Amino acid sequence: MTEAPIEAALPESSSSSSVEQNRQFAHLRGVQWRINLGILPSSSIDDLRRVTADSRRRYAGMRRRLLVDPHIPKDGSNSPNLVMDNPLSLNPDSTWGRFFRNAELEKMVDQDLSRLYPEHGSYFQTPGCQGMLRRILLLWCLRHPEYGYRQGMHELLAPLLYVLQVDVEHLSQVRKLYEDQFTDKFDDLSFLDNDLTYNFDFKKSPDIMEDENGSHGNVTKVRSLDELDPEIQTIVLLSDAYGAEGELGIVLSEKFMEHDAYCMLDALMSGAHGSVAMADFFSPTPAGGSYTGLPPVLEASAALYHLLSLVDSSLHSHLVELGVEPQYFALRWLRVLFGREFSLEDLLIIWDEIFASDNSILDKVAEDDTMSSFGVLNSPRGAFISAMAVSMLLYLRSSLLATEHATSCLQRLLNFPETVNLKKLIEKAKSLQALALSANMSSSSSSLGGALNWSKSAAVRGHSLSSDSVSPKTPLNLVPESYWEEKWRVLHKAEELEKSDSTKQVQTPKRGWTEKVRLSLSRTGSSPAKVESGKKDSNSSVKRSLLEDLSRELGSDEDTEKAHCDEVLSQKNSVCVEVEVEGQDGGKKEITCTAEGSLSGNAGSEENLSVYSDPTSYLNGANDQENDSEKSSVASTSSLEESDDHSSTIPDESPLPVSDNPKDVFPKSGLNNDSMGNSLTVPKERKLLSGKFQWFWKFGRNAAGEGTSEKGGGTFEATKSANCENDQDNTAGFLVANASCNSSISGKGDATDQNVMGTLRNLGQSMLDHIQVIETAFQQDRGQVGSLENLSKNGLVGKGQVTAVAALKELRKISNLLSEM
């Protein structure tokens, strides 16, 4: 794989050179961005000037050609062919025709321009600026008729013009301060305007000629160029009217702002032979080399979600379940490069970072012959863009997870908070950028197929589950077959360790409870019904999210630690799990982290994958709960063992095709209820409820530190069946179990560990929180603010609803009990 080292080398070298570039023109954003966009070379000042001049000439020529004014008769045309060239002519070549077409475009552009940045209207709404923007946009659209004018292009252009303006203003300030540097110099001699006589000292002149920088001859207050700040030096050199290419080469020039802005826009839109071409985001047709067959915007949105699933699977699955397709918000984010989400000053900082990333296409390290899957974002710049978007999503994580409606999610996403810790956001984005790059490079065609499936089925509700199930197969592919065998071996080894652990005593009081739980659940689990693996998938994903939430509330993990873990693990392969588990003496936190790693790595809940990720979810939950207690290692291994046994039972069940099932899920749940409107909320509630069942169950099992495969399988099936059917019986049964648990626990209260009490209390608290979530969901659904008792009187309420409400009340009581302990 000789390509790989080269790939590794190139980005490094480019990044180092770009760092230099950044330092060189850090104070002149206009110049810096032009270098980053590939318009200007990053070499000497003279080269800069020459390239600038060339680009300006091109623009001027183009403008003369394309912006026609048929009023003005063409020079040298004596008798224009009036049959063709009259205003009513339908001839496409007629100047009048072009004029009217331009006028149409102008009208569209003006509509947008009049609403551009009203908060900075003092600059953007001036006729001069508007005229420039209009002409630039018009010319670009005329040159690229296949795109036409789309709303958003003006918002891409505006900051470009703005930074040029800022540069020019900076120049005028410098000019005022350093007037002497800007006087006309002939042969490096400076003649001051107020110097009436040439005090030309012939004796000194040869020395002066040799002296490259300013003259030391006549006036002492003239400083040499070298003595100045390097910043000021560059400004002077860039705006010297006698440098290379003369006036046309003055890089910071007000006269040619329009020309420069056009060049910047063109480079930004076309991507300058790089990967990210903004114009693609405006086109409805798939890009040429795309294998997904999707419009680039959708492709990029899919890439975004893919990255999110790698980083934070719970948030990803939450959004997917709610039906929040990424393009709902990502369209706006991507098309104007976050221009609408941040203030102008913040945006400039973000764009600094975006442009600093190189835009060259990364060749895919070929595992198979297919081209890169998410081709639109296949460059460091693209990676940064998607990383930035994911970082923004993570910023809103808590509020997104709290909502249960797609609309409120979208509301949150489309109204990004005003005051944002931008630095943190960007740092997070940078750390995710590397992940994004590796994710892009290693994603195979299967994940491509997954994304394709997902996007194509986006129209149908409920297919989000199928997406969840088929999307990133990547981690699975990367994991060799022997991985699972090794895991099994590891578990056995851990089991032996567990037996020698002295803290087994503490587990005994819990045993009775868990036994009772298990028994009651298996009792109530009558007909397991069909194995809706699709539903199971969603369950597991919600479970995971609940687990993580709860564990976060409970656990000693702080956010930073977790974040650190996230970042650490995101780099690692999921294969690391086995290594870490073996080294149990090592920090428990590490185990947590890697478990999470494998968890979030296996974000897609494929049939097999979900099975294996369930164990890790248990592992996660167990670990985070018991972190303060010494039982963590034991618990983790025990649950691993349990779940591994359990996982072996799952394949015994008839494996139904995952993609078909989700179709059944929602209509089925719809049938279960009388009112279709509740169909969505009820399954969710059920999932939450069942999630809680799972949670309790796992807690008990982990505390007990033992488990048999049959029972494990049985309870899982039982809880699963609890999901499938009406909850009534199961709820009642479980409540019985809970009540008995409580009594048993309180009975043995003195014997239990202090930590356990604390965890129980927290448990109760978190239960309360979740109950509140469900209740609010109910109330929202009903549209009533009244108490829950009213619900039963509502004629539309299905039987399941009422009992679910009753179950909620019971749960509330339990949680109160727990929290009092």
Place this chain on the structure above:
Amino acid sequence: MEVHDYLKTLCPDLHITRGEYDEEMRYPETKTLTIGQFKLGLCHGHQVIPWGDLDSLAMLQRQLDVDILVTGHTHQFTAYKHEGGVVINPGSATGAYSSITYDVNPSFVLMDIDGLRVVVYVYELIDGEVKVDKIDFKKTTTASH
């Protein structure tokens, strides 16, 4: 009335003066309006005798104090530059019969008024072919009388 409505659908900005056989009494005899830098006058022309006579029309132009006078009635296209002003007769758009003109060719006129300059495009249907002609006219900045 139907024609009026039809024309309104083409362009809501419609100015009409009364013709010889118009039964609609509400149309004025003459009308003046300002477009850009130009003052335009509108009159059907049957009131000005002799019909189509330049001097008489010039009198009307002075009377209305307009730069451009648009008349009709003769069903024949004519355009005169006269005393710092323009008198235009676009002819008949439909080629309707006229007792004073033989062989009426359908014609109409498009005026492009741009600041101090007006370009007149004349479209005539002669022998089944559309012929286009152009007349330039620049308004002198001196006050016209």
